[in-house]
Amino acid sequence: xxxxxxxxxxxxxxxxxxxxxxxxxxxxxxxxxxxxxxxxxxxxxxxxxxxxxxxxxxxxxxxxxxxxxxxxxxxxxxxxxxxxxxxxxxxxxxxxxxxxxxxxxxxxxxxxxxxxxxxxxxxxxxxxxxxxxxxxxxxxxxxxxxxxxxxxxxxxxxxxxxxxxxxxxxxxxxxxxxxxxxxxxxxx
Ligand SMILES: Nc1nc2c(ncn2[C@@H]2O[C@H](COP(=O)(O)OP(=O)(O)O)[C@@H](O)[C@H]2O)c(=O)[nH]1
Ligand SMILES: Nc1ncnc2c1ncn2[C@@H]1O[C@H](COP(=O)(O)OP(=O)(O)O)[C@@H](O)[C@H]1O
Numbered sequence: 001x002x003x004x005x006x007x008x009x010x011x012x013x014x015x016x017x018x019x020x021x022x023x024x025x026x027x028x029x030x031x032x033x034x035x036x037x038x039x040x041x042x043x044x045x046x047x048x049x050x051x052x053x054x055x056x057x058x059x060x061x062x063x064x065x066x067x068x069x070x071x072x073x074x075x076x077x078x079x080x081x082x083x084x085x086x087x088x089x090x091x092x093x094x095x096x097x098x099x100x101x102x103x104x105x106x107x108x109x110x111x112x113x114x115x116x117x118x119x120x121x122x123x124x125x126x127x128x129x130x131x132x133x134x135x136x137x138x139x140x141x142x143x144x145x146x147x148x149x150x151x152x153x154x155x156x157x158x159x160x161x162x163x164x165x166x167x168x169x170x171x172x173x174x175x176x177x178x179x180x181x182x183x184x185x186x187x188x
Contacts, residue, residue: 001187002029003089003179004097006156007114008149010121010128012166012175013091016114019176020089029082029090032058035074066092066099071145080104094156110183111160113153114175118146120168161186 003020005013020026032048034055043049055075058064067077070093078090083104092100097111116124122142129138157163162182166175 001087002109004111005091006094006097008153009145010124011114011116013114015172017089017091026087026089029078029088031076031078033076065103066096068093068095094152110186112179113156113160113163114166116166
């Protein structure tokens, strides 16, 4: 089964993905992106970091299951060959997910929308910047992300298999267990 995680920025998708990969035997599908690595990110582990030309070559070769353009025109995509078999987990955008549904076998895909309230997401974003380093540029980025995410995830509940809430104070293990228990019911 392939678990697809969707949700606004800061909802906790990457954290859940890492839990599933580290403790529950799911292989992480490594995406390709044209964005630059952040401090501490490793090529081939967090993403395959690539450039616009190489990304276009993959796209023209027809080997991508899906791709999407996200913040600052950055491209993100994943390979068709990654969706064929195995127990895997991937973080996608709603557009990417809709392409996967069209381009890949559907019966082994289990999709989860991860939600958290706006206050929690803003707090997590500020924590990531460091409260003492937070400035006007960051404030603008929070507003941009929030507005974009609002439209992007509106109504998505109806397209997924499970909706989980991951707010401040929620134990991430409870969220992961809910995902695994529900996924098992789909996997019989
Ligand atoms: N369509 C698609 N979206 C992806 C893929 N990998 C990551 N994303 C999306 O890109 C978003 C941005 O990720 P990232 O650049 O790591 O930074 P973040 O905004 O801080 O989470 C994620 O929230 C995902 O929704 C992919 O392979 N395909
Ligand atoms: N249930 C939780 N309890 C405490 N911290 C959490 C929880 N879920 C996520 N976080 C923290 O919130 C931040 C954003 O989570 P992340 O997984 O990067 O979100 P996303 O991938 O959706 O943008 C991270 O610092 C993460 O450690």
